[in-house]
Amino acid sequence: MATLHFTKGQGTGNDFVLYSDPDGRMPLTAAQITEVCDRHFGVGADGVIRAVKSSRLPEGAEALAEDPAAEWFMDYYNADGSPAEMCGNGIRVYVRYLLETGLVELADGDTLPIGTRAGVKDVQRNLTGFQADLGRWRLDGGEPLVRARELPVARPGLSLDLGNPHVVVAVADDAELDAADLSYIPHIEPAPANGANVEFVVPFEPLIKDGVGRIRMRVHERGSGETLSCGTGAAAAALAVRYWAGQGAPNQWRVEVPGGTVGVRMFATEDGEHVALSGPAELVYTGTLELA
Numbered sequence: 001m002a003t004l005h006f007t008k009g010q011g012t013g014n015d016f017v018l019y020s021d022p023d024g025r026m027p028l029t030a031a032q033i034t035e036v037c038d039r040h041f042g043v044g045a046d047g048v049i050r051a052v053k054s055s056r057l058p059e060g061a062e063a064l065a066e067d068p069a070a071e072w073f074m075d076y077y078n079a080d081g082s083p084a085e086m087c088g089n090g091i092r093v094y095v096r097y098l099l100e101t102g103l104v105e106l107a108d109g110d111t112l113p114i115g116t117r118a119g120v121k122d123v124q125r126n127l128t129g130f131q132a133d134l135g136r137w138r139l140d141g142g143e144p145l146v147r148a149r150e151l152p153v154a155r156p157g158l159s160l161d162l163g164n165p166h167v168v169v170a171v172a173d174d175a176e177l178d179a180a181d182l183s184y185i186p187h188i189e190p191a192p193a194n195g196a197n198v199e200f201v202v203p204f205e206p207l208i209k210d211g212v213g214r215i216r217m218r219v220h221e222r223g224s225g226e227t228l229s230c231g232t233g234a235a236a237a238a239l240a241v242r243y244w245a246g247q248g249a250p251n252q253w254r255v256e257v258p259g260g261t262v263g264v265r266m267f268a269t270e271d272g273e274h275v276a277l278s279g280p281a282e283l284v285y286t287g288t289l290e291l292a
């Protein structure tokens with residue numbers, strides 16, 4: 001029996017259980033993570049984030065080689081206990097947690113590098129909460145067919161890699177978006193080797209207002225099911241819609257999800273185009289849990 005001292009946090013309704021394990025002495029098993037994330041018998045969350053020093057994990061050592069300033073590693077797990085490379089909402093909530101527990105300091109305008117399985121991500125405070133540079137992204141080159149329950153036809157999706165895998169699917173209209181039953185895992189053909197997060201999107205009318213692109217999105221997350229928001233998913237959705245819209249489409253997007261709104265911005269760097277995600281991050285409560 002182990003006692004878990006945790007904090008519950010959320011970013012646009014994507015919720016997480018966070019705990020501190022600086023020296024890497026208390027990794028949870030997959031079974032313990034599913035127990036913690038269970039909404040009826042546990043705390044309830046879309047994922048678990050362990051705050052661990054980069055120097056204490058093999059992946060953290062890689063992060064430190066990339067940026068020696070990345071002292072903290074976001075050890076992220078989905079609700080089913082599977083590790084994920086990256087979490088866009090989670091990294092904002094993680095930085096809020098590190099700040100409020102006094103583990104780091106971050107002045108306005110400063111950048112905090114965080115180690116993740118998808119490399120080091122730079123986070124800053126901004127007006128909406130925090131902005132995370134998700135780094136480079138890429139089209140995966142696939143247009144698999146996606147079928148979700150209650151959608152009339154299978155639709156082609158666009159595969160994107162944001163450190164973690166995504167398939168973005170455009171649906172006909174708001175009614176179709178609302179009708180999709182995402183309590184079932186969408187069927188993807190051909191099936192991606194490591195699974196994928198699937199985002200369903202519709203444009204607002206007009207798609208572009210005052211130079212900003214606007215879309216609505218619902219998501220089925222790999223390893224967690226339907227969630228109220230997915231940050232890397234919102235970035236993937238904005239990138240996919242910009243791709244479909246063609247030349248002249250904006251580099252700034254507002255993505256409305258069931259849990260709120262996040263901002264996505266694409267910008268050029270010396271090592272290629274990056275995508276940044278911004279939005280709120282709140283800590284909700286702290287507690288203790290006896291784990292089996």
Ligand SMILES: N[C@@H](CCC[C@H](N)C(=O)O)C(=O)O
Pocket residue numbers: 014047078083084085086087088089090164165197221222223224229230231232233
């Ligand atoms: N909710 C996250 C993504 C979490 C990981 C994802 N389910 C995966 O397995 O890749 C986000 O905000 O990006």
